[in-house]
Each structure stands twice: as C-alpha cells, then as structure tokens.
Amino acid sequence: MALFLDLDNTLLPSKKAYNYAITQCATDWRERGLGDNFLELYELARKQVKSQLKHHSSNRLRLLCFKLVWEHLRSKDFGKNSEILKNTSQVSLSSQIRFGFQTEDIQEILWMEERYFFHFLHFYAEEKKKLSYKDSLFPLLISLSHEFPIYLTTNETLRTQLLKVQGFLPKGFRFTIITSEEVGFEKPTTEFFQYVIQKAGEDPNDCILLGDNWDDDIIGASSHGISCIHIPDMWGEGDEINEIHGSEGSIEGNNRVPGANPKNIWRASNIISGLTFARSWLLERQK
Incomplete structure (x- = not known):
C-alpha cells in the first residue's frame, strides 16, 4: 500500500506563492532603479525557457529565467546605444562588447534569484x-x-x-x-x-x-x-x-x-x- x-x-498553494514572489521581485527591480519592465522581461524569458526545455525539469529553474531577463535588458540597452552611435560610425565590436553581458551582471542575477526565494518562502511562512x-x-x-x-x-x-x-x-x-x-x-x-x-x-x-x-x-x-x-x-x-x-x-x-x-x-x-x-x-x- x-x-x-x-x-x-x-x-x-504554489500558484499563489509564485505570483506573490514575482510581484515582489518587480518591486525590488523598480527600487533598484532598473525600470518598470521587469514583469514584461520575465514573461518573455519564462516563455523562452519553457519552449526551449519542454518536458525537461530544468524548464522550472528561475535562475535561467533571471539570466535571460538580464540578457534581454542588456540587449535593449545595446539597441538604444547602437542607434545613437549609428550615425557617427562608431558601432564596432568593442561597443557591442561594452553593451553586452558583463561579469558584474552575475551578482545581479544571483541577487534576483535570492530575492525570489526570499519572497516565495515568506509567503509560505505566513500561509501555513x-x-x-x-x-x-x-x-x-x-x-x-x-x-x-x-x-x-x-x-x-x-x-x-x-x-x-x-x-x-x-x-x-x-x-x-x-x-x-x-x-x-x-x-x-x-x-x-x-x-x-x-x-x-x-x-x-x-x-x-x-x-x-x-x-x-x-x-x-x-x-x-x-x-x-x-x-x-x-x-x-x-x-x-x-x-x-x-x-x-x-x-x-x-x-x-x-x-x-x-x-x-x-x-x-x-x-x-x-x-x-x-x-x-x-x-x-x-x-
């Protein structure tokens, strides 16, 4: 038996905990001065991870989503700066690298995952x-x-x-x-x-x-x-x-x-x- x-x-209640944690992460994102687009970027990243890793347990890793969020953010930053530089013929490999993913971004990605689980577990601590x-x-x-x-x-x-x-x-x-x-x-x-x-x-x-x-x-x-x-x-x-x-x-x-x-x-x-x-x-x- x-x-x-x-x-x-x-x-x-995982759905409620997830929604609470993501909403609180959006607040953390704004307070860190990173803009008001966290939920938009996260949803794009989540869909990409789910599609790419369909039927694989790794598609549930928040860390993968947060890594993509930061990559999307840097990509948008590069897009804005490349438009500025386009007319001055200054777009080069060095400028692409400058606006690409950076070593110091790792700290931000890990911070995002830490904040997610902090809010996630806080919800459960109150719910129980x-x-x-x-x-x-x-x-x-x-x-x-x-x-x-x-x-x-x-x-x-x-x-x-x-x-x-x-x-x-x-x-x-x-x-x-x-x-x-x-x-x-x-x-x-x-x-x-x-x-x-x-x-x-x-x-x-x-x-x-x-x-x-x-x-x-x-x-x-x-x-x-x-x-x-x-x-x-x-x-x-x-x-x-x-x-x-x-x-x-x-x-x-x-x-x-x-x-x-x-x-x-x-x-x-x-x-x-x-x-x-x-x-x-x-x-x-x-x-």
Whole structure:
C-alpha cells in the first residue's frame, strides 16, 4: 500500500506563492532603479525557457529565467546605444562588447534569484499559519504518514521542492520525495511513473494518488494502474467524493496512452475530503 501525493497546488498553494514572489521581485527591480519592465522581461524569458526545455525539469529553474531577463535588458540597452552611435560610425565590436553581458551582471542575477526565494518562502511562512492548515491539513498528513508510506511526486527541481517542504509542511510528517529532476522525465511520462512504482516497491493496484493536474497526475497515474483522486480546487467547499466514469479530456504526445479510459478515479471537493477518502480506500485494500 502506498499513498502518492502531488505537491504543488495539491498540498501547498504554489500558484499563489509564485505570483506573490514575482510581484515582489518587480518591486525590488523598480527600487533598484532598473525600470518598470521587469514583469514584461520575465514573461518573455519564462516563455523562452519553457519552449526551449519542454518536458525537461530544468524548464522550472528561475535562475535561467533571471539570466535571460538580464540578457534581454542588456540587449535593449545595446539597441538604444547602437542607434545613437549609428550615425557617427562608431558601432564596432568593442561597443557591442561594452553593451553586452558583463561579469558584474552575475551578482545581479544571483541577487534576483535570492530575492525570489526570499519572497516565495515568506509567503509560505505566513500561509501555513492559517487554521485550515494548522487544525485540518497538517494533523491529517502527519497521521497518514504514520499509517502508510507517502511519496511526494512532483515535476520540479529537488532544491526548490525541499525548500517548499521545509518551509511549509509540518514537523513529524514522514515522506519520500521524488522529483522529475532525479528521474530525468516529467509527469505524465511512462518513465516517471515506472520509476515511482519501482521506488515504492508496491503493486500499483494497491496505490492511490492525489493530484490537481488532470493530464500530469490523474491520466499519467491511472494509465499505470494507480487509482486516483482529482482535486481541482485545494480548498473547495463541501466534502463530496464523486466517481468519474468514462474518459475526460484528450491525451496527446509520447509516453502517454491515447484515448485512455480512466478507471478507479474520483473527484474530491478539496484536499481534506480527498485525503480522508484515500485513507478509507487504503484501509479497505489492507483487508
């Protein structure tokens, strides 16, 4: 028996933390006198990294985005200065180098990454003080982790996820974390879920997964015989659990199962109802 849990937006509110951190970074950028265009430059950089490193865990590295942000900034500076120099015939290799990426820029890039994680972790430090976590989610997670082996399965870099878990999830919570960085493949690939199943050493028919992403978590896991609970809203109202029949959504790309018909899939109103149902399901499988 094993309980597989997605981390981002299933156990912790990553989207909110990300939006908060990036917004605060934009403020830091302005206060440093670098202009009002941080969000524009960051979005350009993020899209480039995502496209270039599609399906690779490195596409989630903020450091790559911040490096590109600074390169874009320098490129724009060079563009402005080259227009000024164009009519005076002073555009040369030396001027291009002068307005290109510089050694001292490295300090700025690392500063940006440091500020991002500072704001990111500050959000989690405040968020975990809410009663919904302290009184409901955290005690349930600790209890479950002493009853069943828990595996956190996530598409991210290990360092980032370790920082999140350390800064947010409760003491006494036992788990094994598996990131796409260590597997070399992201969910919902066959390679990722085969690695998870092998690591757990369990029959996938005796395992259940909770996740918010339909394709990556639910279709990916169910295609390998793992039962699933879809949690589209981490703190949705009610305590309903509804079984899903038939196929929802299309699946495309390599290492997926086109037209897969979900089996043993439920949709939970929120994370608490999902975890409570998972506990009952695992106990039933033990009999």
